[in-house]
Amino acid sequence: MGNGKYIWCRNCEAIHHVSSFDRAPSYQIASGEIHEIPANDWRDFMGQHAGHKLEPLTATGNNYFPGGSTDPMAAVYIEASNGSETLVLRLSRGSIEESVRYEIMKGRLIENGFGLEIQEKEIRKEMQLHFSWAPAAPLEDVKINLFVTLFREIVSELDPKNVRTEEFSYSDDNISYGQLDSSTVDALMTRCAGHFLPVELASIRRFVETHREAGDVMALIKRRAVSVEQHAE
Numbered sequence: 001m002g003n004g005k006y007i008w009c010r011n012c013e014a015i016h017h018v019s020s021f022d023r024a025p026s027y028q029i030a031s032g033e034i035h036e037i038p039a040n041d042w043r044d045f046m047g048q049h050a051g052h053k054l055e056p057l058t059a060t061g062n063n064y065f066p067g068g069s070t071d072p073m074a075a076v077y078i079e080a081s082n083g084s085e086t087l088v089l090r091l092s093r094g095s096i097e098e099s100v101r102y103e104i105m106k107g108r109l110i111e112n113g114f115g116l117e118i119q120e121k122e123i124r125k126e127m128q129l130h131f132s133w134a135p136a137a138p139l140e141d142v143k144i145n146l147f148v149t150l151f152r153e154i155v156s157e158l159d160p161k162n163v164r165t166e167e168f169s170y171s172d173d174n175i176s177y178g179q180l181d182s183s184t185v186d187a188l189m190t191r192c193a194g195h196f197l198p199v200e201l202a203s204i205r206r207f208v209e210t211h212r213e214a215g216d217v218m219a220l221i222k223r224r225a226v227s228v229e230q231h232a233e
């Protein structure tokens with residue numbers, strides 16, 4: 001992110017990130033003379049876009065990291081402005097060695113509230129473990145799939161506004177975790193009632209009750225939803 005300063009070439013729709021390397025060229029003393037070693041990125045950009053319409057952009061501070069902040073390969077959205085127009089820069093790279101590519105969208109980042117998800121992979125893994133069910137046997141995969149489907153259905157009917165979250169993710173600013181409340185547990189068990197044997201239902205309820213805290217696998221994921229609202233040119 002750096003200082004949040006960019007140069008936008010309006011002719012080529014190209015972006016240069018103004019970094020501290022640009023502004024602080026290094027110096028070398030050779031045979032008593034001081035030579036400036038130019039910051040190449042800056043010089044290259046200014047050379048390529050000589051005579052073009054260049055505008056400085058400043059990041060508004062409104063950013064979105066859909067893949068969390070720890071994945072270096074995930075695309076990043078940065079809102080920036082030239083003072084009169086707002087743009088969204090989409091930064092991505094094809095591989096870790098490649099430099100960042102910029103895609104310019106005329107528009108702004110808008111908050112779309114929150115969405116709810118279940119921790120499907122974690123639930124499946126936990127359900128396949130023997131000790132979760134002792135003394136009963138674990139559910140067969142086909143029944144685990146059915147349970148996950150029913151749980152997803154129940155969660156899709158919840159209003160994210162009513163889900164309070166207590167735990168935040170360390171790797172993704174956009175998500176937090178909320179305990180599964182008793183009314184949702186009851187709704188889930190009612191949904192399951194028509195599909196499982198009484199002995200399975202007892203085990204499922206025990207599983208759900210044991211794993212419903214915010215740090216556990218039945219906790220709900222509340223995800224911040226952000227999108228780019230593009231404006232017509």
Ligand SMILES: [Zn+2]
Nearest residue numbers: 009012049052
């Ligand atoms: Zn240009």
